[in-house]
Amino acid sequence: MKMNIFKQFLKSLYSPKDIAIFRFQGIGKTILFVFLLTLLSILPTTFQFVSAINNGLELSKDVLKEEVPPFIIENGQLSVESQAPYIFEEKGIKIIIDGTGSVNQSDLNKSETAIALLKNEFVFMAGGQAQSSSYSMFPEMELTNQDIVDFIQSMEGLKYIFLPIMFLIIFIFSSGIKFIEVSILALIGLLVKNLLKRNVPYRQAWRMAAYSVTLPTVFFTIMALLQTPVPNGFIINWFVSILVLTLTIKEIPMKKQKIEAP
Structure with missing residues (x-):
């Protein structure tokens, strides 16, 4: 069943079963999803930056x-x-x-x-x-x-020229960080799939990892909008991402055991 990227976004917030199904989709759609998450995650920083520039110039x-x-x-x-x-x-x-x-x-x-x-x-x-x-x-x-x-x-x-350029720089840098995060999480997923005895190649683990970071990304975006610091945010981010990915891998059927002929 095909699903648009916004429905995938909602499903990836609560449904490891659906994330497991997303492992079969094209890599292009997954990459687009990572860009969408990045855009969402930088909105608070961008808003604060623009406000700081506007207010700072006038007040200064x-x-x-x-x-x-x-x-x-x-x-x-x-x-x-x-x-x-x-x-x-x-x-x-x-x-x-x-x-x-x-x-x-x-x-x-x-x-x-x-x-x-x-x-x-x-x-x-x-x-x-x-x-x-x-x-x-x-x-x-x-x-x-x-x-x-x-x-x-x-x-x-000049700020109407300067601010879009700064937004683009922030977006490119943040996208790179997000892709590295997903790639590392996918490597962790390979360890998890071995423990759970699931058949998951790296390309599928990467796709599932991309959707597994949705929940912590949304959480920290909301906290940033509320300007509420989260103690041990780095640890919480990785813990939740790994937990969601583990639950997702558990939804994949186990490897079939070979039965030796008598």
Whole structure:
């Protein structure tokens, strides 16, 4: 019985018996399913990233115009007319201007979204992931508050080009990770099928593994949307995936025992 990819998605959430049947389908449809799972899994990250960019640009522009003390970046370092770090937080976004060197990138790890001009580098934190650039990469650079405000205004027009490119990069990278995950799970499936004495070649184990990761993928996507951290998430992900794959392999008939003639 042929089934469209969305029905397969629903079935793979709760039915090892149906996942076992999917092992006979074409590899192209399974690969497409893995791409669908990847797309689903990156939606929370993409949403948070886009929100951080939009809110961060607008807030940064206002803060740099009205709140931040005068500063200049030259000779690879930030100089501020202040003896203490400037820290501003609003709408879940933290902005830090520090010319003293007392703040470093590790201090931002607890922030979900942050923009920091530190003594020697610029750091942007979105979705808990940090991206940094050292001023020394641009030794001839000289920037002031107003220069950065002008740059932010130009970026607001370019974000409609920049954001789709970033989404594509995230999707390609995440797809690679998902394919590696499915391939490793399929190898584990070969060990399981030997223990359960089932006849399952690797190509079929790979197809079943692709559908076995559906349940944990959906679970962690929902948790990410709710911005709820899951303790030991890595272990839970693999435990559930292996459990679903094991139940799926059990649905396959056992090898027929050869009866020796008397």
